[in-house]
Amino acid sequence: MSNLESYPPVFRQLKASTPPQLAELNNNSNSMGDTTQASSSVDIPLVDLECLSLEKLGEVCKEWGIFRLVNHGIPPSLLSKLEEHVKRVLSLSFESKQALLTNPLSYFWGTPLLTPTGDALRGALNINWLEGINVPLCHLQQFESGDPKLHDFRHYLEEYGRHLSRIATTLFEAMVKNLNLGPKQSESSLDESTGFIRVYRYPSGSLADETWGMMEHTDSSVLSIVNQDQVGGLEFLKDNEWLLVNPISGTLVVNIGDMLQAISDDQYMSVKHRVRTNKLAERFSICYFVFPAKGSVICSSKYKPFTYTDFQQQVQHDTKTLGYKIGRVGAGGQKRLSATLSITNRISGAFLATTLLVSYLLSLKMGSICFTYSNFYQFFFYSEKLAPVTVSIAALAVSYHLCYGVRHLLADFSGKLMQGKISFEMEIRGKRMVAMAAVIALVMLTFTAEAARPTEADGVIVITCSQPDCQNKCLKAYGSRLIRSACEKDPTVFGGTLCVCYHTPPADV
Numbered sequence: 409m410s411n412l413e414s415y416p417p418v419f420r421q422l423k424a425s426t427p428p429q430l431a432e433l434n435n436n437s438n439s440m441g442d443t444t445q446a447s448s449s450v451d452i453p454l455v456d457l458e459c460l461s462l463e464k465l466g467e468v469c470k471e472w473g474i475f476r477l478v479n480h481g482i483p484p485s486l487l488s489k490l491e492e493h494v495k496r497v498l499s500l501s502f503e504s505k506q507a508l509l510t511n512p513l514s515y516f517w518g519t520p521l522l523t524p525t526g527d528a529l530r531g532a533l534n535i536n537w538l539e540g541i542n543v544p545l546c547h548l549q550q551f552e553s554g555d556p557k558l559h560d561f562r563h564y565l566e567e568y569g570r571h572l573s574r575i576a577t578t579l580f581e582a583m584v585k586n587l588n589l590g591p592k593q594s595e596s597s598l599d600e601s602t603g604f605i606r607v608y609r610y611p612s613g614s615l616a617d618e619t620w621g622m623m624e625h626t627d628s629s630v631l632s633i634v635n636q637d638q639v640g641g642l643e644f645l646k647d648n649e650w651l652l653v654n655p656i657s658g659t660l661v662v663n664i665g666d667m668l669q670a671i672s673d674d675q676y677m678s679v680k681h682r683v684r685t686n687k688l689a690e691r692f693s694i695c696y697f698v699f700p701a702k703g704s705v706i707c708s709s710k711y712k713p714f715t716y717t718d719f720q721q722q723v724q725h726d727t728k729t730l731g732y733k734i735g736r737v738g739a740g741g742q743k744r745l746s747a748t749l750s751i752t753n754r755i756s757g758a759f760l761a762t763t764l765l766v767s768y769l770l771s772l773k774m775g776s777i778c779f780t781y782s783n784f785y786q787f788f789f790y791s792e793k794l795a796p797v798t799v800s801i802a803a804l805a806v807s808y809h810l811c812y813g814v815r816h817l818l819a820d821f822s823g824k825l826m827q828g829k830i831s832f833e834m835e836i837r838g839k840r841m842v843a844m845a846a847v848i849a850l851v852m853l854t855f856t857a858e859a860a861r862p863t864e865a866d867g868v869i870v871i872t873c874s875q876p877d878c879q880n881k882c883l884k885a886y887g888s889r890l891i892r893s894a895c896e897k898d899p900t901v902f903g904g905t906l907c908v909c910y911h912t913p914p915a916d917v
């Protein structure tokens with residue numbers, strides 16, 4: 409069987425097509441543009457699992473977000489056996505892979521993003537030059553295949569999975585200590601049963617300059633552990649420069665995922681990375697990902713509490729609508745974990761809507777049905793006491809919604825224009841948002857109060873109020889029309905008093 413037949417048909421067509429046709433198919437979205445120059449390779453920091461230094465581990469996670477793991481305890485024989493099987497299985501014909509790699513495994517190509525059931529998530533068309541097998545470790549035992557080769561494959565995957573669970577747990581426990589996380593924050597933040605393995609094959613060929621093996625992204629996991637072959641091609645972003653991770657046999661590459669960034673309050677960074685394809689050789693990699701326990705709420709001072717499921721839903725939504733994932737926590741950009749509205753938002757919204765509706769109904773009643781001089785004043789006389797409270801709450805609610813709207817606009821722009829480099833949405837939220845709204849409301853109320861202050865024409869004389877003074881002023885202003893005068897609270901200014909003259913209207917009214 410020719411190697412070409414083992415590829416998904418779309419890859420065979422793409423390989424045969426000329427670059428302009430490819431550009432059309434790819435919608436230019438995965439074109440490498442002017443970034444085809446080779447990145448410089450770099451020695452990423454080493455972490456030794458046999459003698460873990462918490463301090464060094466912490467430094468590396470904060471500065472790099474990616475490191476090479478040595479002395480991890482996986483027998484070299486297991487590594488080579490697994491690699492051999494991965495190559496053999498992925499080199500089967502496309503049709504055989506589709507037929508054999510079934511539930512709980514799944515075979516996918518063109519995108520690394522899968523739905524929770526393991527199907528490829530096809531969004532705005534992005535062809536990643538890869539194919540792979542998704543292996544959820546906790547269901548792997550259920551994988552039955554008549555083919556003895558696949559039986560061995562399952563066996564090696566299981567053994568490799570056990571080692572990777574051990575490694576991830578050891579690293580995570582050390583990170584928890586380094587971050588000084590309490591049991592509440594660390595408990596259920598990493599759940600071994602969520603672990604899965606992905607094996608990838610990145611085809612070689614003349615299209616290597618046209619497409620990415622895997623486009624730049626951050627992982628949504630807590631930790632990701634990559635085992636790449638000698639072809640290499642894994643690159644990561646550091647200080648705005650793309651660097652190539654040297655392939656070194658027998659070592660693993662660990663990178664921090666979005667969930668660990670959130671758990672660590674953005675102290676550890678979820679690193680941006682991508683995979684470059686090779687003109688001459690196919691590339692294989694075996695990756696492990698682990699996540700927080702299902703339903704466990706991630707609490708961090710930087711983000712609204714959220715579950716991994718919330719996050720995953722947002723990522724899937726962004727991928728379907730925009731073609732790429734926006735939602736890297738904080739630094740990865742706009743972490744859009746606020747898909748649902750906060751309780752403050754809902755209460756203030758409901759209050760504003762009710763006020764508006766009541767005002768509308770009242771104006772209908774007074775305006776078009778029975779608006780008379782006396783019932784108009786009667787209404788305001790009775791509702792006068794409520795007015796300042798209603799107006800103050802309405803001002804606060806309006807300001808809150810204003811801040812919220814501005815924040816969302818900034819967040820949307822930061823996501824669309826900056827490809828998620830800024831995270832407005834998560835920086836200003838909760839109590840800070842309410843405080844900002846309160847300041848705006850206070851300023852608004854002060855100006856409105858000043859503008860709405862009653863005047864002499866309204867029968868109100870603004871003086872430092874004492875009964876005899878008030879009586880004299882009112883008499884002077886209204887003469888025989890005066891009924892009575894009184895010092896009363898100024899409804900527009902807290903703590904102020906006004907002299908109010910109650911008088912009959914002029915004779916011609």
Ligand SMILES: O=C(O)CCC(=O)C(=O)O
Pocket residue numbers: 520606608622627634636642681682683693694695
């Ligand atoms: O294949 C690799 O080296 C990396 C794969 C990767 O980044 C991923 O699956 O998220």
Ligand SMILES: [Fe+2]
Pocket residue numbers: 625626627632681
């Ligand atoms: Fe990744």
